[in-house]
Amino acid sequence: MKTFQVLDTPRSSQALPEELRSGAKLPHISDIYKILMGRADIKRVSSGHIYKCRYDFVFETHTNGIIGSNGFIARITEESVSKADFLKEFSRLKRDNVEFYKNLRQEICHCIVALLEESYVESFVYLYRSMEKVAIAFPLQYISSIADFHKAKEALDSLFRSDSGELAFASKFAKLLSKNRDYLTEYKVSFYTEIENVNEFKVLVKEINRCCPDTFKENADINEDEGYFSIDFSQVPSLIVNVRNRLFHNSNSGQANFNIDKIGGAEELCRMMVYGGLHWLTLVYGEVVRERLRKI
Known part of the structure; x- marks a missing residue:
């Protein structure tokens, strides 16, 4: 049922x-x-x-x-x-x-x-599951709709280079979409907070930067007055993966994990990820459906 x-x-x-x-x-x-x-x-x-x-x-x-x-x-x-x-x-x-x-x-x-x-941690779990589910399926559906064989092969080859993991695959697909769609070339996805205190927002951003330096430090545009940060469209899957890994693990293996007490709990962090992540997912979903309709 x-x-x-x-x-x-x-x-x-x-x-x-x-x-x-x-x-x-x-x-x-x-x-x-x-x-x-x-x-x-x-x-x-x-x-x-x-x-x-x-x-x-x-x-x-x-x-x-x-x-x-x-x-x-x-x-x-x-x-x-x-x-x-x-x-x-x-x-x-x-x-x-x-x-x-x-x-x-x-x-x-x-x-x-x-x-x-307003169960934001739970919502984040389902966002992650949704993104992981589409991570390989969407790229394959999209590429299967490309009429030009050489362009389809080039696109497929680009997805299978280097990194492993399903959401790494999604990141490469996002780069492919950015290349093929003008409006996504320099598009940035914003993650907004409901935190009104600027100092508390700075602490949260500092924690994200500490735990997710590869996808945040060099890519994020931070607006402290408005309470949000923006990253490249193609970097969103990597950020979601890193937040999930560093939030849901708390080992002493040497990797940085979120200090839950310092950021006042996980709810606000997850709320930001869900809104920004669903914006990304909706844009990708629209591109896949649009491309498949062109093939029919």
């Missing part, structure tokens, strides 16, 4: 065609995008409790939860396409990798629900 069920908001349900509704056959790909765009509800099956997803992780802003077919199509495809053609292509797309997207949808539901319940 599944834990969560995705629902369209009442007004979106009226505005969306049957093919894009959460009650349609094989709704997983569109459900994920609606959740991450802040245009869906999540129902806990056991209790019937409804969680309203009203935060758009692409534009990092709150929403009214409403989306129609034109808005949905515009967010997924950048090309001029008729509604009928899009629905035909999308109906073919959602028949691929059904179990993968079904499982990913549930992981993201767990992540978002924990976030809405």
Whole structure:
């Protein structure tokens, strides 16, 4: 029995065609995008409790939860396409990798629900699981959609050089996306804090820098007045991995681990990682779906 069920908001349900509704056959790909765009509800099956997803992780802003077919199509495809053609292509797309997207949808539901319940450490666990799940699947799906054989081979070769590990694979894929998509070339992902005291924010940043120097020290732009830091789009998976490793381990093997007492607990650190990480994941998800639609 599944834990969560995705629902369209009442007004979106009226505005969306049957093919894009959460009650349609094989709704997983569109459900994920609606959740991450802040245009869906999540129902806990056991209790019937409804969680309203009203935060758009692409534009990092709150929403009214409403989306129609034109808005949905515009967010997924950048090309001029008729509604009928899009629905035909999308109906073919959602028949691929059904179990993968079904499982990913549930992981993201767990992540978002924990976030809405302000259980930030738990939400971070589900974010990590989601990123690890897509780390190899998304690059392979993306490359399989590249029509030019030489470009596809070049892209595939770039992913299998040097580093091992699934999220290292995701980092190289992020670099590939940055190379292929102009808007991502110099794009930075920001991680915001709710800490109002500047000195407390400085302590948190210092701890992140101490524990994650390879992905933070040379790459981060820090704004102490506004309470956030930004890193390159391609560095986000590495940061998430390093935070997870240094937060969930506390050995005396010589590696730096987060001083939980110094940063006032793990919740705020994890909240920052979840919001920034979901922004990254939503951008990547959109690029993969967009590229696969071009192939159809």
